[in-house]
Every structure is written in structure tokens, then in C-alpha cells.
Amino acid sequence: MKITSLDWVNLDTVLLDLDGTLLDLHFDNYFWMTHVPKRWAEITNGTEEECRTYLLKTYEDMRGTLDWYCLDYWSDRLQLDIVALKREVLEKVGLRPDADRFLRFLQGQNKEVILVTNGHRDGMDLKLAKTGITGHFDKIVSSHDYRAPKEQQLFWQRLKEEHAFDNSRALFLDDNQSVLRSAQIFGIGHLVQILQPDLQQPSHEVGDFPAIEHFAEILN
Ligand SMILES: [Mg+2]
Numbered sequence: 001m002k003i004t005s006l007d008w009v010n011l012d013t014v015l016l017d018l019d020g021t022l023l024d025l026h027f028d029n030y031f032w033m034t035h036v037p038k039r040w041a042e043i044t045n046g047t048e049e050e051c052r053t054y055l056l057k058t059y060e061d062m063r064g065t066l067d068w069y070c071l072d073y074w075s076d077r078l079q080l081d082i083v084a085l086k087r088e089v090l091e092k093v094g095l096r097p098d099a100d101r102f103l104r105f106l107q108g109q110n111k112e113v114i115l116v117t118n119g120h121r122d123g124m125d126l127k128l129a130k131t132g133i134t135g136h137f138d139k140i141v142s143s144h145d146y147r148a149p150k151e152q153q154l155f156w157q158r159l160k161e162e163h164a165f166d167n168s169r170a171l172f173l174d175d176n177q178s179v180l181r182s183a184q185i186f187g188i189g190h191l192v193q194i195l196q197p198d199l200q201q202p203s204h205e206v207g208d209f210p211a212i213e214h215f216a217e218i219l220n
């Protein structure tokens with residue numbers, strides 16, 4: 001179901017995903033599907049196409065695990081300096097439409113705003129510095145801090161232990177349905193899915209969760 005408003009008076013805490021929610025997922029898609037295969041082909045004597053095919057299959061096998069999100073893991077496995085490669089294409093990092101306006105709105109409403117990302121801290125730091133949004137968060141949590149991705153209940157248990165909040169008065173926005181389902185099982189009261197994480201790709205169909213394409217839809 002598409003939504004056009006939220007009951008802000010009954011919300012205290014806003015949990016925000018980073019990649020594909022606040023930031024355009026195009027950067028990550030371009031990085032992993034184009035840039036890494038290209039650089040990997042250079043050191044393995046494979047063609048770029050062979051490398052891409054192999055890597056896409058490897059990513060798929062790892063999907064949703066903490067290692068899948070871990071830059072140290074991929075640096076080690078592919079023998080590439082992944083953080084250095086990210087710097088090479090950093091100009092592609094950008095905010096999704098009205099993300100900064102949404103963050104300012106939350107600050108103006110005095111909500112507690114917590115960034116909850118599966119992204120590794122090294123990559124996250126580059127992106128936050130590039131977009132200048134660090135100051136909008138009361139807390140910043142990477143699932144690597146808890147050794148468990150958001151897809152696992154352990155992540156939410158640890159988040160709650162570290163930062164007490166009322167589930168029934170918490171809102172969580174994310175573009176990943178598996179992650180939203182995990183938050184739902186944990187009992188986060190209000191969930192919203194972002195339907196167009198990558199601005200260069202078509203929007204996803206509405207799934208099991210209340211959904212928006214862009215922040216402007218809930219800022220009116
Ligand atoms: Mg995401």
C-alpha cells in the first residue's frame with residue numbers, strides 16, 4: 001500500500017537505513033556490478049564479462065550475510081583494496097530526492113534519529129562525508145558493530161540493548177523487504193519501504209509494507 005502521511009505525533013524514534021533509503025543505491029550497484037568486475041579483471045587476466053558473471057553469482061550466494069556487507073571480507077577474498085576502489089567512483093554517491101529535507105524535518109520535529117545500516121563503517125564514513133549528513137543523526141549504528149546484519153533478530157536485540165526506545169513509537173524506513181520483515185518480527189511498530197532505491201532503475205512493486213517512492217510523499 002502506498003502511503004501519503006505518517007502519524008508523527010505518535011512517533012518518537014526514527015530508524016533510517018542509508019543505502020537505497022537516504023542515498024541513491026546507484027552508487028553501490030555501479031560499484032559492485034561494474035567497477036569491481038573491471039578492476040578485478042585487470043588483476044586476474046579474466047575478461048570483464050567473465051569476472052562480472054562470476055562475481056554476481058558469488059554475491060548472490062552471500063546475500064544477507066554479514067560478510068556480504070563486509071569490505072574487509074571482499075578486500076581479502078578478491079585481493080583488491082575495496083575502500084580505495086570506492087574512492088575512485090565517489091562522485092557517484094548522492095542523496096535520494098528530498099532526503100536532506102526529510103532529515104531537517106525530523107530534526108525540526110525533535111525526533112530521535114538513528115542511522116541503522118548494514119554498510120561497513122569504512123564505506124559509510126566515505127558516503128557520510130561526501131553527502132554531509134552526519135550531523136542529522138543522534139546515533140549511528142553499523143550492523144558490523146553487533147556482528148549481525150539487520151536481517152537477523154540479534155541485530156535488533158543488540159540495538160535495543162544499546163539504545164532504549166519504545167517499539168510502538170518507532171518508525172523504520174528501509175528499501176529491503178527482508179530487513180523490514182526482520183524488524184516487523186522484532187516488533188518495530190511502524191515500517192515503510194522505499195520503492196525506488198536506485199534512481200536509475202524502475203520502482204519496485206508495492207510489497208508487504210506501507211511504501212513510498214520519495215520522501216516528498218510524506219512531507220506534505
Ligand atoms: Mg538499503
